Amino acid sequence: MLPARPGLVVFDLDGTLVDSAPDIAQAVDIMLGRLGLPEAGEVRVRGWVGNGVEMLVKRALTGAVRPAGEPPRFREALAWFMDAYAEHMCDRSRLYPGVRDGLARIKAGGFPTACVTNKHSRFTQTLLEQLGLAPYLDFVGSGDQFAQHKPHPEPLLKTAAHFGIAPAQSLMVGDSANDAEAAHRAGFMLALVPYGYHGAVDLAALEPDVVVKSIAELPGLFEAL
Ligand SMILES: O=C(O)COP(=O)(O)O
């Protein structure tokens, strides 16, 4: 259970609000095709999302989840990916069930809201607008807008400071080990969703305050506090 009623609710994007992997996978495969390399496919790409676009492209080029250094043709590959994803960002990406309803009720309840993602700012705002989420979010912070990515706590600490809310009064809602580590290091409360892109990680091992099956469960939890 959450230890306190949050004064700020911060949402992760990919894997928490939006199932973006089908379009990300398509753009990865377009990029690999341009380089004359075999396609990766959606199942593998799902395991590569969550650490920003540069890491995604390195993973796609090497097939390794923790690639060392910069693989050959990285810059060229990154440019191909950025172009392909910009063109196909919203072909098949969908909100997870309960997201719109949950966000609308949280906003109506007067809670300040933010989205903090490792996604590049070239894509974040457009995706939020195309999926109709922009009106529910008071602040959006993308991976390239902070010096450090999640799991580093900086994006969360800067976001809490932006609102003037103490980290201990702030809630991170995410799907991955990156979100959990960032939340713990920042001193945020943590809610996790069981879907998304956390691979085989056991959610309990990430020590969330609460696991919610959908974002629509959150407003009821807040009311109870
Ligand atoms: O890695 C990305 O591009 C985005 O990941 P996030 O929205 O889950 O932080």
Ligand SMILES: [Mg+2]
């Ligand atoms: Mg995520």
